[in-house]
Amino acid sequence: MKKLAKLLAMLLALSLVIGLAGSAGAEEIEIHYAFWHGALEEFYNQCKTEFEAAHPGVKIILEPTSWDEYWTKLEAAATGGSIADVFHMNGVNIKKYADGEVLMPLDELIAKSDVDLNNYPPAMNAMYNFRGVQYGIPMDYDTIGLWYNKALFDKAGVAYPTSEWTWDDLTAAAKAITGIEEGVYGIAANYEEQQGFYNTVYALGGYFVDDEKFGFNDENTRAGIQCWVDLMKMGVSPSEKSLEENPAYLQFMAGKLGMVFSGDWVVSEYVSPECSVSDVIDVAELPLMPNGKRASVIHGKANCISAQTKHPEEAYAWVAYLASAEANEKLGPMGVTIPSFLKYSDLFFTAYPQYNMSIYSKAAAEYSYVYPSALNPEWSTFMWEELIKAFNLDISVDEACSNIMARLGQ
Amino acid sequence: MTVKTRITRQKRVDWAWGYGMILPLLAGLGLFYFYPVYKVFRDSLYTVGAFNRSSWAGLANYTKMFQDSVMWRSLGNTLMYAVIIIPLTVVLALILAALLNTRIRGRDVYRVIYFIPTVTMSVAIAMVWRWIFNGDFGILNHIVRIFGGTPQYWLSDEHTVLLCISIVSVWMGVGYNMIILLAGIQGISSNYYEAAELEGAGKIRQFLKITIPLVTPTLFFVVITTVISTLQIFDVIYMMIPTKSIAMSYAQSVVMYFYRNAFEYSAKGYASAIAVLLFAIIMLLTLFQMRIQKKWVHYD
Numbered sequence: 091m092k093k094l095a096k097l098l099a100m101l102l103a104l105s106l107v108i109g110l111a112g113s114a115g116a117e118e119i120e121i122h123y124a125f126w127h128g129a130l131e132e133f134y135n136q137c138k139t140e141f142e143a144a145h146p147g148v149k150i151i152l153e154p155t156s157w158d159e160y161w162t163k164l165e166a167a168a169t170g171g172s173i174a175d176v177f178h179m180n181g182v183n184i185k186k187y188a189d190g191e192v193l194m195p196l197d198e199l200i201a202k203s204d205v206d207l208n209n210y211p212p213a214m215n216a217m218y219n220f221r222g223v224q225y226g227i228p229m230d231y232d233t234i235g236l237w238y239n240k241a242l243f244d245k246a247g248v249a250y251p252t253s254e255w256t257w258d259d260l261t262a263a264a265k266a267i268t269g270i271e272e273g274v275y276g277i278a279a280n281y282e283e284q285q286g287f288y289n290t291v292y293a294l295g296g297y298f299v300d301d302e303k304f305g306f307n308d309e310n311t312r313a314g315i316q317c318w319v320d321l322m323k324m325g326v327s328p329s330e331k332s333l334e335e336n337p338a339y340l341q342f343m344a345g346k347l348g349m350v351f352s353g354d355w356v357v358s359e360y361v362s363p364e365c366s367v368s369d370v371i372d373v374a375e376l377p378l379m380p381n382g383k384r385a386s387v388i389h390g391k392a393n394c395i396s397a398q399t400k401h402p403e404e405a406y407a408w409v410a411y412l413a414s415a416e417a418n419e420k421l422g423p424m425g426v427t428i429p430s431f432l433k434y435s436d437l438f439f440t441a442y443p444q445y446n447m448s449i450y451s452k453a454a455a456e457y458s459y460v461y462p463s464a465l466n467p468e469w470s471t472f473m474w475e476e477l478i479k480a481f482n483l484d485i486s487v488d489e490a491c492s493n494i495m496a497r498l499g500q
Numbered sequence: 501m502t503v504k505t506r507i508t509r510q511k512r513v514d515w516a517w518g519y520g521m522i523l524p525l526l527a528g529l530g531l532f533y534f535y536p537v538y539k540v541f542r543d544s545l546y547t548v549g550a551f552n553r554s555s556w557a558g559l560a561n562y563t564k565m566f567q568d569s570v571m572w573r574s575l576g577n578t579l580m581y582a583v584i585i586i587p588l589t590v591v592l593a594l595i596l597a598a599l600l601n602t603r604i605r606g607r608d609v610y611r612v613i614y615f616i617p618t619v620t621m622s623v624a625i626a627m628v629w630r631w632i633f634n635g636d637f638g639i640l641n642h643i644v645r646i647f648g649g650t651p652q653y654w655l656s657d658e659h660t661v662l663l664c665i666s667i668v669s670v671w672m673g674v675g676y677n678m679i680i681l682l683a684g685i686q687g688i689s690s691n692y693y694e695a696a697e698l699e700g701a702g703k704i705r706q707f708l709k710i711t712i713p714l715v716t717p718t719l720f721f722v723v724i725t726t727v728i729s730t731l732q733i734f735d736v737i738y739m740m741i742p743t744k745s746i747a748m749s750y751a752q753s754v755v756m757y758f759y760r761n762a763f764e765y766s767a768k769g770y771a772s773a774i775a776v777l778l779f780a781i782i783m784l785l786t787l788f789q790m791r792i793q794k795k796w797v798h799y800d
Binding site: 336468 | 550551552553630634635636637653655656657742744745746748749760763764765766767
């Protein structure tokens with residue numbers, strides 16, 4: 091007990107000393123920047139150096155946090171009034187934070203500055219626009235592509251996917267590849283949102299949330315989910331349970347899958363030494379649905395400013411710098427994430443010349459749809475709890491969708 | 501008169517020192533224990549949304565709870581965990597403690613082996629068990645195939661998931677309880693055993709008639725703590741079952757459901773009401789155990 095008291099007293103004294111030291115040299119303006127992507131730290135360090143040189147008297151304090159803790163910490167900081175001046179935001183949380191009046195509206199600041207929102211994918215701008223007010227400037231994005239194993243295609247005598255490929259072509263190829271080697275399946279058709287049925291639902295004209303109304307009664311929405319469950323029924327995919335315990339990208343990396351829908355962020359796994367098929371895989375555009383359309387769900391981070399910041403102008407200057415051509419040109423070749431500045435997006439792909447990566451920026455520019463989100467995040471729980479049963483072939487898609495609507499009270 | 505005042509002054513100084521010494525601990529307890537407890541009770545009567553914006557809800561959270569089928573299923577799962585885990589842990593711990601109290605070769609090695617799960621990071625334990633139970637590559641299915649059985653997706657199947665979690669929990673909890681019981685058994689005077697030997701009682705009879713009755717105070721402690729920790733089961737489920745798992749509703753405990761409400765749905769008011777219910781259940785069970793201990797716990 092005495093030891094504990096001593097220790098606490100020492101800690102208390104120490105914190106006082108640190109507190110005093112901190113307040114002594116606070117003449118320059120400090121802009122705190124909270125973000126979660128660990129791999130971006132190097133990029134931000136470079137940005138910080140250049141930004142501080144161009145803006146004397148302003149100091150950027152980088153505050154990286156792991157993904158697991160980021161949202162808990164950010165919400166606690168927003169509640170306690172100690173939130174960073176500038177921070178990362180994602181599509182799932184933007185409505186909650188904008189509605190909670192935690193974010194500063196940016197329209198006026200954008201109008202006064204060099205930032206032109208036309209430089210970024212329209213769907214990304216829309217994601218960070220809440221009730222007609224712009225709250226964030228996109229910093230990177232992800233879209234989805236169809237990865238395939240050329241060795242398995244060759245063995246089955248099927249032509250590789252092209253940009254003209256339809257869902258029927260995909261189904262036929264999946265059938266041909268299934269069973270070509272022991273334990274090999276054509277495609278992963280399990281419950282996947284951004285890397286799965288979200289894309290087919292949007293391509294077929296369905297929707298999930300529209301102004302807090304949910305779309306699970308819409309026949310197009312149901313059709314976009316049904317096409318995956320049909321693949322499951324045909325037996326051309328490992329079971330839902332198998333893919334739950336061993337995720338699709340891992341089974342693809344082990345050469346057990348002919349095709350898989352993957353976001354661009356997975357490419358770092360596909361080139362890693364753990365991947366046994368790096369040399370025989372490539373990526374193509376998502377297939378056209380029977381209505382002749384295709385869709386790729388887009389998601390990405392944005393930089394937002396706290397409504398509580400004491401230095402809005404300096405905070406905005408930092409956001410504008412991160413959105414600038416200069417910063418994006420630096421970010422691209424690092425191969426960490428796709429810069430949202432469309433002109434520089436392709437620089438990311440130079441890090442992976444062996445693959446047809448440009449399909450990702452084509453998707454963003456031509457047929458990307460905003461990642462769905464609603465004020466109350468509970469809807470997505472109802473969605474997976476019910477739909478996962480349909481993917482496990484326990485109940486029909488129609489029954490699952492009706493259950494979701496019932497639980498949502500709509 | 502003078503003597504009296506001197507004593508009081510002395511006492512006052514003592515008290516001041518005493519309270520001064522426990523002040524850091526009290527401050528910590530108050531800040532990290534009493535205040536949160538108060539806050540949970542308070543929040544259970546409010547609707548607490550994102551950024552702690554709260555509004556008075558009265559008993560709405562509690563009425564919602566009684567109509568919430570997911571809540572009841574989670575409570576049912578938790579009771580199933582209790583029924584499986586508590587007896588297994590206590591009985592195994594008692595048997596192991598008795599065995600490791602005898603003079604067998606390599607006794608210390610065994611003691612260490614059984615205690616290892618207690619000091620191992622639970623994340624690491626969950627990782628290993630996930631591989632054992634894995635439906636495609638797991639060792640368990642490998643063994644099942646050798647014996648001609650049907651392989652299962654143990655952790656994704658509604659019929660097996662709860663049992664798998666229970667086995668891991670027992671495996672993790674036995675070592676700690678075994679050490680506590682071992683200490684209790686070692687406190688039993690050897691006179692009893694010598695007397696029993698002379699009377700011709702065998703080892704099993706000694707265990708049943710001497711060891712068990714005399715270790716009951718320790719056993720009582722073990723039962724109480726195991727009941728509480730089992731009703732609060734969370735970490736093994738959290739680490740072994742992916743969030744979007746088909747088996748989640750068959751494995752979810754009350755604390756897991758509490759966690760999801762508080763941190764995934766931002767419904768902290770409702771989550772607090774769940775915590776209060778669990779608190780009430782645990783308190784009632786513990787009070788009940790305190791009552792009936794007179795019937796089976798022997799303090800000599």
